[in-house]
Every structure is written in C-alpha cells, then in structure tokens.
Amino acid sequence: MKPWIRLPLMGLISMFLGGTALAAAPAATPAGMATAVFAGGCFWCMQPSFDKTPGVINTRVGYTGGEAKTANYDDVSGGDTGHFEAIKITYDPSKVAYEKLLETYVENIDPTQADGQFADRGPQYHTAIFYADAAQKAAAEKALKALAPKFAPAPIVVMVLPAKPFYDAEEYHQKYYETNSAHYKAYKYGSGRAGFIERTWGKK
Numbered sequence: 001m002k003p004w005i006r007l008p009l010m011g012l013i014s015m016f017l018g019g020t021a022l023a024a025a026p027a028a029t030p031a032g033m034a035t036a037v038f039a040g041g042c043f044w045c046m047q048p049s050f051d052k053t054p055g056v057i058n059t060r061v062g063y064t065g066g067e068a069k070t071a072n073y074d075d076v077s078g079g080d081t082g083h084f085e086a087i088k089i090t091y092d093p094s095k096v097a098y099e100k101l102l103e104t105y106v107e108n109i110d111p112t113q114a115d116g117q118f119a120d121r122g123p124q125y126h127t128a129i130f131y132a133d134a135a136q137k138a139a140a141e142k143a144l145k146a147l148a149p150k151f152a153p154a155p156i157v158v159m160v161l162p163a164k165p166f167y168d169a170e171e172y173h174q175k176y177y178e179t180n181s182a183h184y185k186a187y188k189y190g191s192g193r194a195g196f197i198e199r200t201w202g203k204k
Contacts, residue, residue, distance in 0.1 A: 033057055034093045036101045037064060037130040037163060039084035040109040041117020044176040045188055046087040049104050051175070055096025060088050061173050064130060064166040071167040079122040086130070088166050098136060102143040105129070107201050108193075111147055112154040119191035128159040 029035050040046045043061035050059050063071035066083035076083045089101060109117060109127050116125035129144075131137040140160045147156050168174075177184040188194045 029090060030057070032092070032094075033090050034098070035132065036089045036091065036098060036136070037086055037132075037166060038089070038101075038105045039065065039086040039126060039128040039130070040105060041085065041120050041125045041127065041193070042187070042191070043085040043087055043169065043173065044184055045191075045193055046105075046108060047175060048177045049108055050087065050089050050101070053091075053096060053101070053104055055094075055100075056089055056091045058090040060166075060168050062086060062088060062167050062169045064088075064164050065128065065161065066164070069165075073170055073173070076124050079124050081124075083124060083167075084126060084128055085124055085169075086128075086166065098139055099143065102129070102139060106143060106147060106158075108197060109158070110193075110196055111144070111156045111158045112151050114157045118193045118196065126159065127157070128161050130161050130163045132163050 038046065047059050047061055050056050062085075063076050063081075063083040064086045066076075066081045068075075068081055068083070071081060071083045075081050076085065091101065111127060113127070115121050116123075117127065129136075129140040131140055137160060144156050144158055144160070172179070
C-alpha cells in the first residue's frame with residue numbers, strides 16, 4: 001500500500017520531471033569523515049533530526065540495498081527492486097560518535113513494525129542499518145538489543161545488513177522538510193509517525 005498523502009504529489013512531480021531520470025551515485029567521503037546509512041521508512045522524515053545533530057556534515061536521502069546498478073523513485077516505489085528508502089549521513093567522528101547517530105535513528109522509527117513504517121507499507125520502507133565495518137555492525141546490534149526491554153513483548157525487527165551502493169534520490173526529495181514544509185508536516189503527522197515518536201520518546 002502506498003502512503004495516502006505522499007504519493008499523489010510525488011506522482012505529479014514525477015510526471016512533470018519525466019519520471020525516468022536515474023539517480024546518480026554521490027561523491028566520495030571527504031578525508032577524515034565517516035558515513036552512516038540507515039533505512040527508516042519515508043526518507044523525508046529521517047533527514048531533519050540528523051541535519052540538526054552537531055558533528056553531522058551532510059545528509060543525502062536515497063536508495064540502497066538492491067541489486068540494480070542504479071535506482072530512481074519510480075522504480076523503487078513499486079517495491080520490486082530490492083532497494084530501501086534510506087539516508088546517508090556524512091559525519092565527523094571526532095565530534096559525534098556513531099552510537100549517537102544510532103540513538104537518533106531508533107528514536108525516529110518504529111523498530112517493531114515489520115511491514116514498513118507507519119502508513120508506508122512495502123519492502124522499500126523496511127527498517128535497516130547498513131554497516132560499513134565490523135565496528136558499526138557491533139554497535140548496531142548492541143543498540144537494537146538495548147531497545148528490546150522497552151518494546152517487549154514485541155520483537156525488534158530492524159535488520160542489520162552490510163552496506164551496498166547508495167544512490168542519491170532525485171533533488172526534489174532532498175531536504176523536503178525545508179522545501180515543502182507544509183506538506184511534509186501534514187505527511188509526518190498524518191502517517192502516524194509524529195504521534196508515535198512523541199508517545200514513545202516524549203517531545204524533543
């Protein structure tokens with residue numbers, strides 16, 4: 001099932017832009033910086049919290065986890081490509097720890113929902129942590145294990161997967177909360193995400 005408030009506008013934008021442009025792979029990570037990649041359902045909703053995190057240099061939303069050599073919104077939204085909607089975070093590890101990014105991530109998702117996230121259903125909206133090395137994998141597994149008591153008896157279903165190529169989403173998706181703030185807020189509340197976060201973690 002596609003989101004009730006997100007897809008109508010996306011369909012119009014995609015039609016206007018042609019809907020077939022391939023997403024380009026991002027530039028290499030700057031020296032001394034590190035990257036973290038998380039899938040948390042609608043990527044619009046993942047960007048604001050990380051953009052406000054001290055030590056984060058840049059964020060890009062996009063697609064990862066699939067086998068295809070490229071990805072775009074039209075293909076991924078069908079749920080058949082194996083890609084997840086995701087966010088790639090470039091950060092300064094001397095200013096913010098990976099564990100802090102994990103904390104921000106889990107506080108913006110429902111880690112018990114197995115069929116997507118909130119109103120967004122389908123494999124492209126599944127939650128996953130894509131680790132770049134053994135240290136990130138261990139930190140991810142530890143963070144998810146720590147969540148278990150809070151959500152018991154519901155199981156934690158966030159996947160921990162090796163990193164795959166990440167493809168930037170189309171520019172109209174980047175920082176959507178700034179460029180289309182009214183629609184973004186309506187979607188975040190209408191989808192149920194905002195209410196869940198507030199009930200679970202309190203107001204931030």
